[in-house]
Amino acid sequence: MYEKLCAAAGSGKVKKDALLKRYTTFRIGGPADQLVNVSDADSLKRVMAVLLEERAPYYVIGRGSNLVFDDAGFRGTVVRLCDGAGTEGFRIIEEDDESAVVYAFGGSLLSALSSYACENELSGLEFASGIPGSVGGGVLMNAGAYGGELSQCVIKSCYISAGSGAPEEGVLEGEAQRFGYRDSAYQKNGAIVTGAYFRLLKGRTRDEIASKMRELNARRRDKQPLEFPSAGSAFKRPAGDFAGRLIEASGLKGFRIGGAQVSEKHCGFIINRGGATAADVRAVIDAVREKVFADSGVMLEPEIKFAKERL
Numbered sequence: 001m002y003e004k005l006c007a008a009a010g011s012g013k014v015k016k017d018a019l020l021k022r023y024t025t026f027r028i029g030g031p032a033d034q035l036v037n038v039s040d041a042d043s044l045k046r047v048m049a050v051l052l053e054e055r056a057p058y059y060v061i062g063r064g065s066n067l068v069f070d071d072a073g074f075r076g077t078v079v080r081l082c083d084g085a086g087t088e089g090f091r092i093i094e095e096d097d098e099s100a101v102v103y104a105f106g107g108s109l110l111s112a113l114s115s116y117a118c119e120n121e122l123s124g125l126e127f128a129s130g131i132p133g134s135v136g137g138g139v140l141m142n143a144g145a146y147g148g149e150l151s152q153c154v155i156k157s158c159y160i161s162a163g164s165g166a167p168e169e170g171v172l173e174g175e176a177q178r179f180g181y182r183d184s185a186y187q188k189n190g191a192i193v194t195g196a197y198f199r200l201l202k203g204r205t206r207d208e209i210a211s212k213m214r215e216l217n218a219r220r221r222d223k224q225p226l227e228f229p230s231a232g233s234a235f236k237r238p239a240g241d242f243a244g245r246l247i248e249a250s251g252l253k254g255f256r257i258g259g260a261q262v263s264e265k266h267c268g269f270i271i272n273r274g275g276a277t278a279a280d281v282r283a284v285i286d287a288v289r290e291k292v293f294a295d296s297g298v299m300l301e302p303e304i305k306f307a308k309e310r311l
Helices: 002-009 041-054 110-119 126-130 135-141 206-223 243-249 278-296
Strands: 014-019 031-038 058-061 074-081 090-095 099-105 154-161 168-173 192-201 230-233 260-262 269-272
Touching (some): 002 014, 002 031, 002 041, 031 041, 041 074, 041 154, 041 192, 110 126, 110 135, 126 206, 135 192, 260 278, 269 278
Parallel strands (some): 058 074
Antiparallel strands (some): 014 031, 099 192, 154 168, 154 192, 230 269
């Protein structure tokens, strides 16, 4: 398997016994049998062909910003979409006097794409400048912040599907992407987002766009516990309310099990105070949901995902 993956992904792209805590923002997770770094859709297709042919367990990640792996690790192959080429993962496809369409590889950082847009005086992604996830993961969950969501500017997305037993490429456009609050068609169809096309607006200067990005990032630093490892917001926003408010109202600010803790700075976050395990995080999530439901009748829905193998 190792040799086949090396042949598919390229020299130096496959690591044995890779410690997964290094590849998630929560800094939790034991070793994977193999971790494969892919930086383009063609490499991903070749890697997926090997895994599907061998019927080998696998899991696909981007920047690991919304994910927890088990401390025992992952018995199989973790495929990591990453953009080693930096801004070369972006390109302007078409433009007119009012807007431009920018393509971004699925493994690229959303924050890097936001900076690329700023440099080219294109607005619409200022809200994404502080989101630590990838383009593919962002499309998958319709990532958003401060009133902005990717659904507002993603006009189409490319994917690789494994449903037929062999990798197949496809495209979803417009409403076919089925964007909703932290949701998309990819949550249901299981396909891997390999890239997306963003329609961004002209008319604002680089300084104006950068100023808005600085403002939003200052708000983020002021309100969120960025000094600790976490997976961002731990729960989806309940209808007509906020998860953080409900958690604080239930007296759970600072609630802790092992190394996992409800942040004292923002109760919507669960942080790794040091040495947190996957079991600690799951236990905190379960305890918070149970207490909030008992107090308010609202059952919070987690945003954090716990990795499970696929065949």
